[in-house]
Amino acid sequence: MLGIGIEPSFSIGQRALLVQTDEGNVLYDCVSALDSGAIEQVKNVGGIDYICFSHPHFYDSMVEFSGAFGGVPIIVPEADREHVMRPDPAIRYWDGQPLELVSGVTLIQCGGHFDGSAVLHWAGGAEGRGALLVGDSITVVPDRRYVSFMTSYPNLIPMSAEKVTNILDAVLPYEFDRIYGGWWDRNVMSGGKDAVNQSAERYIQHIEGSD
Numbered sequence: 001m002l003g004i005g006i007e008p009s010f011s012i013g014q015r016a017l018l019v020q021t022d023e024g025n026v027l028y029d030c031v032s033a034l035d036s037g038a039i040e041q042v043k044n045v046g047g048i049d050y051i052c053f054s055h056p057h058f059y060d061s062m063v064e065f066s067g068a069f070g071g072v073p074i075i076v077p078e079a080d081r082e083h084v085m086r087p088d089p090a091i092r093y094w095d096g097q098p099l100e101l102v103s104g105v106t107l108i109q110c111g112g113h114f115d116g117s118a119v120l121h122w123a124g125g126a127e128g129r130g131a132l133l134v135g136d137s138i139t140v141v142p143d144r145r146y147v148s149f150m151t152s153y154p155n156l157i158p159m160s161a162e163k164v165t166n167i168l169d170a171v172l173p174y175e176f177d178r179i180y181g182g183w184w185d186r187n188v189m190s191g192g193k194d195a196v197n198q199s200a201e202r203y204i205q206h207i208e209g210s211d
Contacts, residue, residue, distance in 0.1 A: 001017055001018060001020060001122075001125070001180070002017070003016070003018075003184065004016040005184065006031050006033055010033070013184075014029070014031070014135070015029075015183065015184055016030055016031050017029065017133055018042060018045070018048065019105055019120065019133070021104060021122075021124065023102040024101075024102040025045070025048050025050075026048075026049065026101050026102060027051045027052070027065065028053070028054065029053055029054055029182070030051065030061045030062050031061065032060055033061070034064050039069075043069075050073050050102070051072060051073070052101065052120065054133075054134065054136055055116070055118075055135060055137060056084075056114055056116070057136070058135070063086055063088045063090065066088065067090075073090055073092050074088070075092055076091055076092070077094050077096055077115075077116030077118065078116070079109070079115035083114075094107070096109040096116065104122065104123035104124050105120065105123070106120070106174070107120055107121075108120070108170050110138075110167040110170035110171060111166055112149055112163045112166065113136050113137050113159075118137060119134045119135075121133075121171075121174045121176060125178060126176070129177035130177055131176055131177070131179070131180060131192075132171065132176040132179050132192060132196075133179075135182040137167070138179070140179055140183075141199075142186075144186065144187065144188055144189075146199040147179065147188070148199060148203065151163075168197065171196060175193070176192050176193055177191065179195065179196070
């Protein structure tokens, strides 16, 4: 997998991730700038076959990324159509049902942060134990043993127990040992599925005021 970022750090320093498989490559999220060096490096590992997202904060440069690689399909959830500010023929609106983009790489709408927030499951990731790419849909916290959930991170607005439960219901049917977060140092390297489950239980207990 290839990480794509901007140096020096731009905005909040998040990264995009390119999942590489024998069946094709999937870009999860787009950073705000794309230069010739990045284009060349991505082409050297097979280019991009699909572009998809954790949430709409990454839509700004999606048309540039698509065009740089031959107009590849941009997958946008129907639930977040209103956040698309630049229509383009490459955009394909998705109904939110689990979508296998290439063999073993599945886009899963979990909602929460945005209605169309999604994670990407990579069955072959983590040496075949499975990996989950999460962006802000599920956030890896600084100690990297747990994750958390937010309606708004800048405004520190928490998420309802119902929405956290919906996220669990969406991701737990899939096997994954590793979680790749939205920042370079925010990864859960093992025990990822247990981390999501335990973190959600802890979150719901606090939001509901129970022991």
